[in-house]
Amino acid sequence: xxxxxxxxxxxxxxxxxxxxxxxxxxxxxxxxxxxxxxxxxxxxxxxxxxxxxxxxxxxxxxxxxxxxxxxxxxxxxxxxxxxxxxxxxxxxxxxxxxxxxxxxxxxxxxxxxxxxxxxxxxxxxxxxxxxxxxxxxxxxxxxxxxxxxxxxxxxxxxxxx
Amino acid sequence: xxxxxxxxxxxxxxxxxxxxxxxxxxxxxxxxxxxxxxxxxxxxxxxxxxxxxxxxxxxxxxxxxxxxxxxxxxxxxxxxxxxxxxxxxxxxxxxxxxxxxxxxxxxxxxxxxxxxxxxxxxxxxxxxxxxxxxxxxxxxxxxxxxxxxxxxxxxxxxxxx
Amino acid sequence: xxxxxxxxxxxxxxxxxxxxxxxxxxxxxxxxxxxxxxxxxxxxxxxxxxxxxxxxxxxxxxxxxxxxxxxxxxxxxxxxxxxxxxxxxxxxxxxxxxxxxxxxxxxxxxxxxxxxxxxxxxxxxxxxxxxxxxxxxxxxxxxxxxxxxxxxxxxxxxxxx
Numbered sequence: 001x002x003x004x005x006x007x008x009x010x011x012x013x014x015x016x017x018x019x020x021x022x023x024x025x026x027x028x029x030x031x032x033x034x035x036x037x038x039x040x041x042x043x044x045x046x047x048x049x050x051x052x053x054x055x056x057x058x059x060x061x062x063x064x065x066x067x068x069x070x071x072x073x074x075x076x077x078x079x080x081x082x083x084x085x086x087x088x089x090x091x092x093x094x095x096x097x098x099x100x101x102x103x104x105x106x107x108x109x110x111x112x113x114x115x116x117x118x119x120x121x122x123x124x125x126x127x128x129x130x131x132x133x134x135x136x137x138x139x140x141x142x143x144x145x146x147x148x149x150x151x152x153x154x155x156x157x158x159x160x161x
Numbered sequence: 162x163x164x165x166x167x168x169x170x171x172x173x174x175x176x177x178x179x180x181x182x183x184x185x186x187x188x189x190x191x192x193x194x195x196x197x198x199x200x201x202x203x204x205x206x207x208x209x210x211x212x213x214x215x216x217x218x219x220x221x222x223x224x225x226x227x228x229x230x231x232x233x234x235x236x237x238x239x240x241x242x243x244x245x246x247x248x249x250x251x252x253x254x255x256x257x258x259x260x261x262x263x264x265x266x267x268x269x270x271x272x273x274x275x276x277x278x279x280x281x282x283x284x285x286x287x288x289x290x291x292x293x294x295x296x297x298x299x300x301x302x303x304x305x306x307x308x309x310x311x312x313x314x315x316x317x318x319x320x321x322x
Numbered sequence: 323x324x325x326x327x328x329x330x331x332x333x334x335x336x337x338x339x340x341x342x343x344x345x346x347x348x349x350x351x352x353x354x355x356x357x358x359x360x361x362x363x364x365x366x367x368x369x370x371x372x373x374x375x376x377x378x379x380x381x382x383x384x385x386x387x388x389x390x391x392x393x394x395x396x397x398x399x400x401x402x403x404x405x406x407x408x409x410x411x412x413x414x415x416x417x418x419x420x421x422x423x424x425x426x427x428x429x430x431x432x433x434x435x436x437x438x439x440x441x442x443x444x445x446x447x448x449x450x451x452x453x454x455x456x457x458x459x460x461x462x463x464x465x466x467x468x469x470x471x472x473x474x475x476x477x478x479x480x481x482x483x
Binding site: 013042061064070071127128130146149152153159160 | 187194263318320
Binding site: 172174175176203204205222224225227228231232285288289290291305306307309310313314319320321 | 328332340341344347348350351352354355357403404405414415417418419421422424478479480481482483
């Protein structure tokens with residue numbers, strides 16, 4: 001392990017609680033070790049950055065409203081990728097995490113921000129799913145695939161989650 | 162971002178429409194920026210490279226015929242990884258993509274080829290699933306894990322999708 | 323492809339048979355080419371390293387016992403990520419693999435160990451799911467996210483599977 005400050009990027013494609021959690025565990029550990037970390041949220045992963053409350057937005061098409069309704073709003077409503085059992089699995093997982101003092105995804109997002117981890121929302125996904133800037137939590141940047149690649153080119157670890 | 166031409170590889174393991182789409186968005190953006198991109202299609206990902214029409218192939222075992230019947234043929238028949246709702250979700254996604262002028266997976270494969278992205282089919286998967294060369298679209302190379310690793314060793318971004 | 327010995331890491335997050343298989347195919351090919359390979363098993367991926375027999379462990383909470391019961395024990399009981407059909411799909415896949423002389427996941431773990439691939443279990447996952455050291459197969463190291471990142475910083479290919 002060298003002393004040189006290195007960079008890490010992650011594409012967070014998946015919106016399941018366990019995968020988003022794994023992404024933040026790695027991101028926060030890297031940031032704690034002094035790395036620059038950029039997380040690029042795309043497709044379902046973007047749901048982790050939605051505000052939990054309903055945000056009034058005008059001018060959405062029916063299709064965009066449908067996507068908005070069907071997708072989870074924010075980290076607390078994400079489901080497990082396995083053994084979800086209609087929400088019981090993610091409830092069990094949250095209890096087990098709390099019992100072992102593992103931070104929730106909500107808390108991990110806060111820690112990530114405090115540590116300077118960059119949270120970037122994929123503009124193409126926002127377009128396709130009809131998500132607007134004001135529906136996402138504060139402190140999120142916007143970028144496309146070219147922006148992601150520019151970051152990845154300068155990083156030594158690039159993961160797709 | 163440096164001017165040096167760099168290389169990228171992706172293992173496309175997943176055969177869901179959204180993941181294959183994400184892979185091609187990144188691949189095509191990298192190729193447009195002048196990178197050499199190699200996409201290594203393995204397991205379910207290989208379905209994205211199947212010809213949409215039924216190809217007559219002799220000498221298949223019952224097991225191989227079964228795999229061939231159960232797996233989607235080509236990009237147009239891929240399903241979403243989430244909210245698929247027996248195909249309704251992927252139909253909605255395609256409509257939303259069209260409304261925002263995002264290319265379909267079929268179109269993205271064409272763009273990738275035009276830009277010189279290398280599409281490689283995993284020979285072990287072809288063996289196990291009984292897929293023959295003539296069942297895949299034109300312009301696909303064949304290689305095994307060693308071939309993938311040789312490419313990955315020369316690349317600066319390697320993703321598993 | 324250079325002669326320099328290079329390093330590879332993989333986060334094995336997924337516990338499905340096909341994804342674990344893909345991870346070991348890449349790991350074993352890299353090790354055969356002389357690379358140092360570290361596989362970091364986290365979340366559901368850890369199930370691939372569980373002993374197949376029931377291990378008597380005292381002091382588990384009800385929640386930990388529940389996780390232990392619900393999760394597969396070892397590579398032979400892993401399911402496919404797609405077309406599982408209540409186990410029929412993974413049975414078909416195993417038959418197709420055997421017909422083409424592809425090693426099983428169990429055999430691949432043995433080959434990996436013989437080739438010096440490091441198998442590392444995520445301590446946070448073990449805590450949260452209540453898995454104990456003696457429930458895992460022999461030859462597994464324990465580490466956290468910081469340990470994984472130290473390895474990834476020295477590797478030229480890092481995958482999240």
